[in-house]
Amino acid sequence: MVGEEGWSRYANIMGLGVFIAIIVVFGLIETIEPFGLRFRDLTGGMITFDTLIRIGILTIVVVGLNLLMGYAGQISLGQAGYYGIGAYVSAILCTMAPRHHLLPGISDTWWWPWLVIVVAMLVTGGFAYLIGKPILRLRGMYLAMATLGLGVVMYTVFREGGGLTGGHDGISGIPRLSIGNFTFWPIERYYWLVWAVAIAVIIIGLNVINSRVGRGLRAIESSEVAASTMGVDTANYKVQIFVLSAMMASLAGSLYAHFQALVAPGPFGFVPSVELVCMAAVGGMASVWGAALGVTFFFLVKEVLRARMHQLLGVGGEYELIGYGIILILVMIFMPQGLSFGGAKALEWLRNLKVFRRAGDKETEPRAEQAV
């Protein structure tokens, strides 16, 4: 018997294959330019390596957020803060340490930035652990407000950090990543690196969901009481997934720092945190694939509006935000479970067709009575 595990594994491997194929085909076409064909020309400069790298980086953040929100049912309105910690730790340690000759022989090697990425993830994870312990006792609105506050605090530290964070101007001169003499730059090289990491993160996300831990998390989302009486340590699991999602955000932040070569407070404030939650929601809450889908959708809509709004309506500037808001609202009205839901429904339909399975007649029981 195949079993659900077998099926979902099969579907995920298929999905992964298609996904990787898209990434590879795009990368190759843009690099080789067969017959002078380039996506950036075909799409009027909308889909470029730059856009896709940003999509890849944010996909890493949103996969983590999706695990936290979609599977464990815990909201975080401060995720951009962890993203910022990753970016700033990378920026600070990769610029200041060599400049001030801290750790000579280490901080000036090619592997120092890589080590810093790991350090940043551990720092962010440790911070999320200490914060998560008390904060995750809160539920719903209260948790949202607490994480929101946390995000604002982190943003303020980035902005007011003086010499350490560079204030409004931030930190510039962050080196590119390299292995020995091979530097991940120009941009197409960085594209491969970012998407390799993003795909690894997606695979890790899928593995976590289809595991003992993932089932525990989904159980919490469905019925916390039942989960706990089945032996799932709900408090501990919430903290664990909070830490994991923060570490993913930190990893993405480091990749962002080495991509921009400049880190300033802008992308780590409250609005970016809300945007991240929107991306997760639009893509589909309980879906790792939804993460990539949501981020891509978000970016493309933004880019299309930026490029075309003035042509369509003869207006420009801030009006793109209105169009953007309307599209988000429409998606949430017509696909409340997100874009990936439509795909999942189609798959389920195909599957039922194939097996000709009869799910028993659904009876509902009008019963709400509860002793005391």
Added chain:
Amino acid sequence: MGGEVAGNAILEIGDLKKEFGGLIAVDDVSFDVQRGEIFSIIGPNGAGKTTIFNLISGVLPTTDGEIKFEGDVINGLKPHVVAGLGLSRTFQNLQVFNNMTVLENVMVGRHLQSSYGMMSAGLRLPGGRREEKEIIDRSMEQLAYVGLDSMADVGASSLPFGQQRLLEIARAMATEPKLLMLDEPGAGLNRPEKEDLDALVRRIRDSGVTVLLVEHDMAFVMGIAERIIVLDYGEKIAEGTPEEIQSDPEVIAAYLGHEEIRVI
């Protein structure tokens, strides 16, 4: 019926009390459940039966009194710790995990019988994969035990009501409990389903698991339980064998006050 009582208590409840605000839901209730028996708690709606389950399983904190499981005091322990001691339960208002398949629901029940964590899961380390195979095999066995193995891949929420009850039992049994607490397992079932449930509960008991049963259906309880306590307004008003309970005037009065008692 089911052989002689083993003579050692698996669960000892002493002067258990629970107040919600000013309302006393459970008032100084004491009883012992012997290893290997089917013990039932009955009583009219609002008598405090489900509250007692919530107290024993650690879902609600006790106000006063003592709960001993295998001789150790377990009040104040968190639900997942209580589950780890070998105490599992089902829910009167179904708490099936609707976002999972039937098989995955039971696999959650194997949580404590496995141990691999986030790291092993994310990287699919061999230890975790070995455990995962074991989890699937054991869970399929549990599904076969309650007769749901053919529904393994179906989304749990699409199961008919009666089968969701069975799924909860399979999930609880997957934890390999010493004491299984069933909260109105027969509610909403039709007659043939109830007969199957009767047989299933006996099979569970015969496999060495003690059963604590809260139930409304008198015919069902009187047929299956070896000992019964009766609650009314949070107080224990009677304790004994089904025969003793049926002839107890206080019990009859309590039931006549609420609903009709149908005795076989």
